[in-house]
């Protein structure tokens with residue numbers, strides 16, 4: 001017979017993507033007794049950039065460098081968007097608190113106060129983002145200055161091609177040259193991956209070998225660019241050491257999933273929660289809701305091996321969309337997977353997608369999700385909260401298309417911050 005571990009808590013955060021992890025950090029900073037559960041989501045795949053808002057709302061299909069200028073337009077023209085419920089001050093406090101917690105753990109983020117930074121991607125495009133890892137700071141500067149730059153890639157690495165990058169960029173930036181090197185101690189490996197290279201880069205021995213390998217190619221160069229592999233747990237230190245010894249500005253270029261900057265974010269957030277008021281049940285999923293009422297919840301988690309029941313006074317669902325499995329669809333409808341909450345969605349399946357894949361207005365399925373009140377509590381069709389003590393944050397929320405708006409992290413961070421501060425108000429009522 002299964003014996004369940006019983007865990008009592010004030011707040012149960014379900015989901016450990018960007019929304020759940022940042023909610024857990026905000027809860028820990030306020031000493032809220034919480035439990036966090038969840039498995040892999042979008043975070044490990046993300047580029048590690050923290051976008052606030054990157055799409056122009058005045059010129060369709062264009063990007064904006066002024067994310068804060070878009071907020072009043074969102075309030076006016078997109079009143080159902082989750083951002084319409086957030087003041088500028090709330091969003092900026094949320095970004096500041098999260099990046100301060102990351103910095104304390106050795107992962108520094110940077111960026112302008114009022115503007116987006118344009119980060120070069122592996123495809124030779126520019127991505128507007130609000131906060132970027134310090135290891136990508138010179139990525140933005142280098143493109144602005146267009147001084148001589150060496151771009152590196154490595155034998156056996158599929159995720160990044162320096163030659164492809166140069167081919168796309170060379171029209172705007174003729175001073176780019178490329179070099180393919182054999183990464184230290186990988187001669188016996190036909191293939192290497194960015195997470196493997198990043199973890200190797202944390203050893204002093206590999207750093208020293210890399211320095212002597214790359215030095216002969218740096219004459220006359222101002223910048224050295226390479227795929228994002230400058231360590232997982234100590235990237236600030238690896239960057240500083242290499243820049244000092246090679247006497248050059250070094251920058252990372254984000255790579256496609258699985259992405260080292262995404263893994264860094266997840267691992268650093270986990271570290272920030274160590275010894276805090278948050279208990280982590282890593283890779284455990286909620287499989288059944290046993291009780292749900294305005295007084296509290298009982299949720300069953302995990303496999304037959306270590307099953308647990310969490311008894312919580314309140315729940316925050318941060319379970320994401322289809323990738324995270326917070327939402328799923330059958331032939332007719334989209335459903336919410338834990339509480340079977342009402343999902344705001346088009347009336348019929350035929351309306352999910354536009355006939356034109358590249359339609360500038362996007363596809364309606366991407367705006368489907370959970371509708372909430374202004375405390376981010378899921379509501380029923382009559383707009384009343386389903387439960388007074390059930391909250392939702394992140395990409396599961398309705399009326400937003402974070403991919404198109406380029407607001408993935410901002411949506412998760414801002415709505416989680418608002419939810420945690422509201423939870424405190426709710427708790428003290």
Ligand SMILES: Cc1cc2nc3c(=O)[nH]c(=O)nc-3n(C[C@H](O)[C@H](O)[C@H](O)COP(=O)(O)OP(=O)(O)OC[C@H]3O[C@@H](n4cnc5c(N)ncnc54)[C@H](O)[C@@H]3O)c2cc1C
Nearest residue numbers: 015016017018019039041042051286320324394395408409
């Ligand atoms: C490829 C890719 C690139 C990205 N690049 C960027 C970028 O450049 N800039 C940016 O700002 N954002 C980016 N993002 C977006 C960002 O990382 C987040 O995915 C987004 O903010 C949504 O986060 P979320 O936490 O709402 O959902 P998810 O990341 O999907 O997380 C959902 C979580 O809920 C858990 N879960 C689901 N069901 C259960 C259950 N029953 N029990 C317990 N746990 C459950 C999942 O395991 C997961 O941990 C990118 C995302 C992807 C996928």
